[in-house]
Amino acid sequence: MxxxxxxxxxxxxxxxxxxxxxxxxxxxxxxxxxxxxxxxxxxxxxxxxxxxxxxxxxxxxxxxxxxxxxTISYGLHYIFSSALPITAFSDADWGGSLPDRKKAEYIAASQAGSQLLWMHTTLANLGLHFSGPPKLYCDNQSAIAISKNPTLHWKSKHIDIKKKRLRWHGGKEGQGEKELEKGLKEETKQPFIWVLRDMFVGETRRAQLPKGFEERVEGKGMVVKDWAPQLQILGHESIRGFMSYCGWNSCMESISMGVPIAAWPVHSNQLRNTILVIKLLKVGLVVNDWARRDELVSSSTVEIDMKRLLVSKEGVDLRKRVVEMSGAVKQLVEEGDVSRMELDSFVAHITRS
Structure with missing residues (x-):
């Protein structure tokens, strides 16, 4: 050179x-x-x-x-009529360091669990059925022990923000449902519809309602245990609020129907959607903050936030804002609007022979 x-x-x-x-x-x-x-x-x-x-x-x-x-002929083929098992494997090693390995294994398992839940939810929304709950395999006993331990050790405090993804479905059976029941029925005293979709099809359910719950809320609330016509429900004139994990479709449907959102993000893109709804569009409020997603939400928290959404001046302002936004959204898809013309052009392009 x-x-x-x-x-x-x-x-x-x-x-x-x-x-x-x-x-x-x-x-x-x-x-x-x-x-x-x-x-x-x-x-x-x-x-x-x-x-x-x-x-x-x-x-x-x-x-x-x-x-x-x-590899154009390769791909994943999902058969609608079959019951699919969903299984994930997690493994990691932080540079071969024995003291840090269990932490890396746990964080990797946490991220794998998040993707597993996202895939399960996505496939369920597409109408697929499952032969059992999603399974996550991890070959590190320390990581498994951390995920099962309800009390954090001082050496693992820095991974506290990760643990919720593994413990969300591993807490005390029915505890969260009991707190939500008490907050909805006994303290908020507002009529409600509670949709409880199964996480999988089979004899075992992900979550059981507290015993006698449906009898206690008769005349005050309704429990739907299967698929519900969400868009039709949100479009009813009596609906004044929507408590949601803030999936993208739920956010779009709620805003389109002019219903403010009580956000309860759990995993994947739900946090970003919550920020959009709360901080940018300002058409909702947060029930459970992302930073405290590993904590059990108490009935008093449900009561306070539901009253804020349904019967306070703040709730009235939120509904007024989201109704105005709903009108603007609907106008975008009307015949002759630029956005509608662009959408029609796109559909024509991808469907051309």
Whole structure:
């Protein structure tokens, strides 16, 4: 290299590529992840550079496209009529360090559990049935012990924010349902509809109602144990609030119907949706804060937040704001609106022969 030309910087800074092209490739690849989970890591990696992509990033994205072309006949085939088992395996090692290994194993199991619940919920919304509850296998006894231990050790306090994903379905049977029952029936004293969808199909249920609950709320509340016409319920004139985990569809339907949201995020994208609803759109309030998602929500908390939403001035202001937003949303899909025309154009494009 004694005869090479000198450069002003140690790394190339002029090989930028059109960001629009790069983003369109990444957007297409993100849709493919559902059918080709093997590309999830590589797509997630190249998706980090959408704001200022370089030639090397574009080359990496094109390599993924070449892989997709070679495996075009591969994919996941979900059979609607069959009962699917959902199983996940978790394993991790923090650089071979024996003292830290159990913490890495636990955090990895927590993240795997979050993805497992997301996939289970997504498939259930698509109408698929399951042969049993989702199973997560972990080969580290210390990580398993931490997930079962209701009391944190001082050495594991820094992973406190992770543990809820593993303990959400592992707490004392029926404890959360009893607190919610007391808050709805005895303290809030407001009529309600409580939808309890099973986490899986079979003899064993994820959550049992407190004994005699339905008899005690007769005339005051209604319990739906299966699929419910959510959009139809939200569109009824008597509905003044919607307590939700803040899945994307639930948020969109509630806002479209002009119903304020009592947010109770648990995992995956529900936190981001909650921030959108509470902080940006300002059409709801938080029942259980994300930072305290590992704590049992008491009946008094349910009472306070439900009264805020249903009978306070704050609730009146929230309903007024979300009703105005509902009108604006509905106008967007009316014939002749620019957004409707763009949507029709998109549908025509993807359905062309």
């Amino acid at each position: 004694t005869e090479c030309k000198s450069v002003s910087t140690p790394l190339c800074t002029t090989e930028s590529v059109p960001s629009t092209l790069y983003r369109s490739i990444i957007g297409s690849l993100l849709y493919l992840i559902a059918l080709k989970p093997k590309i999830m890591y590589s797509v997630g990696l190249v998706a980090r550079f959408q704001s200022n992509p370089r030639l090397s990033h574009l080359q990496a994205a094109k390599r993924i496209l070449r892989y997709v072309k070679g």
